[in-house]
Amino acid sequence: MIAGLAAVTAGLLAFHRTVPNSVGRVGSLLESFLPWLGLVVVALLGLALLRRSATALVALLLPVAAWTYLFGGLVLPGDGPGTRDLVVVQHNVSDENPDPAGTARALADARPDLIALQELVPGALPVYERTLAARYPYHAVRGTVGLWSRYPLTGARLLDIRPRGVTDAWNRGLRTVVRTPYGDVAAFVAHLPSVRVRASGLESSLRDESAGLLGEAVAAEDLRTVILLGDLNGTVDDRGLAPITSRMNAAERGFAFSFPAAFPLARIDQVMARSATVVRIRALPATGSDHLPVAARIALG
Structure with missing residues (x-):
């Protein structure tokens, strides 16, 4: 047996x-x-x-x-820091986060070059802007997602990844260009629809449709180097994210389970790249969110 x-x-x-x-x-x-x-x-x-x-x-x-x-x-242990690395943090901060200022400080203390956030609600957004301003003078927000950067950002625009079945105001995608010392990088920040586990199985049709739209946007991106930071509500092994994972690479080292924060079972917060390598990813300590933040090191080609 x-x-x-x-x-x-x-x-x-x-x-x-x-x-x-x-x-x-x-x-x-x-x-x-x-x-x-x-x-x-x-x-x-x-x-x-x-x-x-x-x-x-x-x-x-x-x-x-x-x-x-x-x-x-x-x-396995990852390689040491390189000369053309970006350190990034990805975090769904939760629209019910009781301490946005503390969350922002905790993320900044990891000393990343970029911080991507999801579930930015109007009441908390000014807190994140104010708390992160000193270390991250550049930021772009579209809908409920945003990116804070040590380096200048240009060409920020809304990224339309809304499934057809969603009719209310739903803006969860952002595309901008990061002017890094190593060249321009297209940065995508996304928050795909939630999935639900029911008695009938996994309900993920809206997530899968949104993943398809995001994959098409990555494929259409003119800049060679692309990084994606987001709550994708799926793991890199989940075939529902294949439109994205078939076009980008994920972390070579680290599990970084990020959800739920109280007992992480899966990494649904992702950092991926095209024409760059996500060398290692790790989970950061809990904040006021139901997700754990994840930090990753990206080696630019």
Whole structure:
């Protein structure tokens, strides 16, 4: 039985893309928590040792190999800082955050070059602007998303990623150009629609549609180097984000689970890049949000 469960676990890890998404988006749901299958492997290992089953131990080599292939690189130490690096912070600050000033100070204390925020509500926006102004003299806000920068920003505009089914005021995308010392970089800040886990499965159609629009915007971007910072409400393994992940690379090191803040189970806050490398990503200490901030180092080409 243990050997059979090991084979099934290995199959889910290695062939997760073959799990159908037609009913309840089961495939996306699996991919949202794919790294946690490692705990299944650990549990099976414990049972195999308890029963002293050589067959089970040999069978466990399959899921161990599959997990290591998919996620082993994330636990390795990253390279040291380079000469053409950007440090960025991504955070959904929550529209119910009781301490926006404290949140802003905590993010600035990480000393990033860029800070991307989502769920900026009118009452809190002036607090973020005032608190971050000294260290980040440049910023752009469109709707409920914004970017603060040590370097000049130009060409800021709204990025239309609103799904067709959403009819109310909904502005969650921003595109601007960061004038870094290493050249111009197109920066996208986005907040994709939420997903819900129901008895019927994963409800992610609006998120998937918005991801498609964001992927098209990235593909149409003229500048060679692009960075994306956002609450994408999905992990990089989730096929619902394929229009984005097929065009950009994600972090080579670090898990940085960011949601929910009280007990992080998945990284749905993402930093991605095109013609640049997201070297490492890490979660920062909790703020007044239900998300953890994430910080990443990006090596520009």
